[in-house]
Amino acid sequence: MQTETISSNHPGKFPTTEHFDLVILGGGTGSTLAAWTFAGEGKRVAVIDRKYIGGSCPNIACLPSKNIIHSANVASLFRRSEEFGIVHRGFTIDMTGVRERKRAMVRGLNDIYLDNYRKTGSEFILGEGRFTAPKTLAVTLPDGSTRQLHGTHVIVSTGTRATIESIPGLAESKSLTHIEALELGEIPEHLIVIGSGYVGLELAQAIRRFGSRVTVVGRRPQLMPQEDEDIADALRLLFIDEGIELCLGTHVRHVSGTSGGSVSVHTEQNGIGRTLTGSHVLVAAGRTPNTQGLGLEHAGIELTHRGYIKVNNRLQTTAADVWAIGEVAGSPQFTHISVDDFRVVHDNINGIDHVTSGRQVPYCLFTDPELARIGLNEKEAKASGIPYRLFKIPMEANLRARTLSETRGFLKALIEPGTDRILGFTAFGVGAAEIMSAVQIAMIAGLPYTRLRDAVLTHPTLVEGLIPLFSSNPVDSAETPLARTADASAPA
Numbered sequence: 001m002q003t004e005t006i007s008s009n010h011p012g013k014f015p016t017t018e019h020f021d022l023v024i025l026g027g028g029t030g031s032t033l034a035a036w037t038f039a040g041e042g043k044r045v046a047v048i049d050r051k052y053i054g055g056s057c058p059n060i061a062c063l064p065s066k067n068i069i070h071s072a073n074v075a076s077l078f079r080r081s082e083e084f085g086i087v088h089r090g091f092t093i094d095m096t097g098v099r100e101r102k103r104a105m106v107r108g109l110n111d112i113y114l115d116n117y118r119k120t121g122s123e124f125i126l127g128e129g130r131f132t133a134p135k136t137l138a139v140t141l142p143d144g145s146t147r148q149l150h151g152t153h154v155i156v157s158t159g160t161r162a163t164i165e166s167i168p169g170l171a172e173s174k175s176l177t178h179i180e181a182l183e184l185g186e187i188p189e190h191l192i193v194i195g196s197g198y199v200g201l202e203l204a205q206a207i208r209r210f211g212s213r214v215t216v217v218g219r220r221p222q223l224m225p226q227e228d229e230d231i232a233d234a235l236r237l238l239f240i241d242e243g244i245e246l247c248l249g250t251h252v253r254h255v256s257g258t259s260g261g262s263v264s265v266h267t268e269q270n271g272i273g274r275t276l277t278g279s280h281v282l283v284a285a286g287r288t289p290n291t292q293g294l295g296l297e298h299a300g301i302e303l304t305h306r307g308y309i310k311v312n313n314r315l316q317t318t319a320a321d322v323w324a325i326g327e328v329a330g331s332p333q334f335t336h337i338s339v340d341d342f343r344v345v346h347d348n349i350n351g352i353d354h355v356t357s358g359r360q361v362p363y364c365l366f367t368d369p370e371l372a373r374i375g376l377n378e379k380e381a382k383a384s385g386i387p388y389r390l391f392k393i394p395m396e397a398n399l400r401a402r403t404l405s406e407t408r409g410f411l412k413a414l415i416e417p418g419t420d421r422i423l424g425f426t427a428f429g430v431g432a433a434e435i436m437s438a439v440q441i442a443m444i445a446g447l448p449y450t451r452l453r454d455a456v457l458t459h460p461t462l463v464e465g466l467i468p469l470f471s472s473n474p475v476d477s478a479e480t481p482l483a484r485t486a487d488a489s490a491p492a
């Protein structure tokens with residue numbers, strides 16, 4: 001590593017400027033892959049993160065939430081055990097045990113990440129970073145000392161945090177965010193969830209399955225408003241069957257009391273006020289980009305009107321040789337997109353033109369059962385005037401789902417008339433994400449749906465359900481009112 005002037009890095013002294021080929025501010029998944037990859041290509045790379053080795057996904061977001069959700073699903077199976085012919089004399093949920101399984105997983109991931117940093121020769125720097133000049137960052141280390149880093153290229157990937165809206169009393173209520181909710185050592189007596197999106201729905205179901213009373217307050221009348229109404233309605237019925245109270249189309253006016261003791265959420269729906277009183281409140285009402293205090297103004301990096309870092313479709317910021325990836329760049333908020341953002345920047349830095357435009361954005365809501373989608377749904381196709389043929393079958397038509405006693409939900413696919421190309425696929429059911437991925441691969445290959453229909457797929461698998469789906473009778477979009485309910489008579 002090259003250094004400039006002779007000076008020390010101790011508090012009060014002016015730090016040496018250290019030169020790197022690539023400095024990365026914020027160590028999320030895309031950043032981590034960037035560090036390891038560029039270092040593997042012989043570049044000098046430093047990653048700065050103030051708290052998390054690997055960023056949110058392995059520490060406080062995707063993987064810990066899926067770990068806790070799995071424990072909750074085990075609890076659900078315990079409750080249903082007689083359905084499977086297994087009788088037991090009651091069971092106890094020990095949230096400290098649930099938490100420890102998650103913590104052990106996170107520790108294991110952190111060890112692997114640190115080991116990879118060592119093996120690749122990239123440097124992980126624990127500290128708070130901010131720009132002091134173009135492509136130059138000051139990092140405040142845990143002991144209060146400072147390092148100054150300059151990168152030939154810089155990537156900014158500082159992510160987002162849970163939005164705490166300026167609702168009177170909300171900040172004072174010491175509400176949980178997903179971070180604290182994933183660290184609970186006891187089952188809340190009554191959890192009130194503000195927000196009915198991904199975090200709210202996944203965690204509401206999990207915590208309900210641990211035995212908590214749960215109420216979800218959502219501003220929009222429809223759960224997952226971007227999805228087709230039949231999907232949202234099936235999700236709503238699932239939550240009702242789970243014993244979760246849904247207050248949709250409801251606005252939070254103020255909050256009083258303290259989460260962890262007694263907390264009241266004062267709401268209004270169609271002009272009618274209602275006070276919900278519970279033991280805990282979880283705020284899951286969207287995300288705020290982490291851009292404050294980064295000194296972006298010293299580096300020529302501009303923000304969008306929504307507060308995200310302004311980038312073009314090659315993920316270049318308004319400053320030369322400074323790139324932004326992941327959630328802070330306004331990219332869709334999924335780890336696989338943060339990974340793809342890394343690929344885009346990697347190629348562009350290496351002189352290969354690569355853009356984000358037109359890429360696939362598959363996703364899965366990890367409720368039980370899951371909701372997964374790739375490509376167009378009916379709502380989007382109709383809004384864009386795109387004609388389609390709709391194939392739709394209930395999960396009951398999937399024989400593997402029957403063996404599992406998991407027949408809730410349905411599969412639906414939109415096909416382009418004339419070409420038989422798959423325009424989109426949505427699954428609400430057991431293994432939805434895995435089934436969707438099989439369809440996605442067919443879409444990547446540009447295969448007509450008939451290739452899936454006529455494929456020899458292993459019996460009995462969930463993916464085999466694509467055969468009855470694509471063998472069923474399609475309906476032309478001109479004849480499909482939105483929100484057709486699942487056709488129980490579809491062929492098995």
Ligand SMILES: Cc1cc2nc3c(=O)[nH]c(=O)nc-3n(C[C@H](O)[C@H](O)[C@H](O)COP(=O)(O)OP(=O)(O)OC[C@H]3O[C@@H](n4cnc5c(N)ncnc54)[C@H](O)[C@@H]3O)c2cc1C
Nearest residue numbers: 026028049050055056061062129158159326327333334335
């Ligand atoms: C509860 C939850 C569950 C989720 N589940 C899924 C899922 O199942 N699947 C999925 O695809 N996505 C999921 N997501 C979304 C996913 O976690 C993110 O999209 C993904 O982690 C990408 O984040 P990122 O790389 O943009 O930022 P992050 O991973 O958040 O990285 C940003 C990093 O920057 C650091 N940082 C910020 N400011 C500074 C600074 N000044 N100095 C130093 N470091 C700084 C932070 O400490 C952080 O580690 C979930 C999110 C949440 C909240």
Ligand SMILES: NC(=O)c1ccc[n+]([C@@H]2O[C@H](COP(=O)([O-])OP(=O)(O)OC[C@H]3O[C@@H](n4cnc5c(N)ncnc54)[C@H](O)[C@@H]3O)[C@@H](O)[C@H]2O)c1
Nearest residue numbers: 195196197198199200217218219284285286333364365366
């Ligand atoms: N399985 C996954 O891939 C997964 C899981 C969790 C999170 N994520 C990602 O993280 C992002 C953030 O998740 P999130 O759940 O925080 O945000 P979100 O945008 O998914 O949902 C927030 C919801 O809260 C509602 N809301 C906002 N303010 C409200 C208020 N005052 N009162 C009531 N409702 C209010 C919004 O209408 C919205 O429906 C997601 O968009 C997703 O991309 C992904």
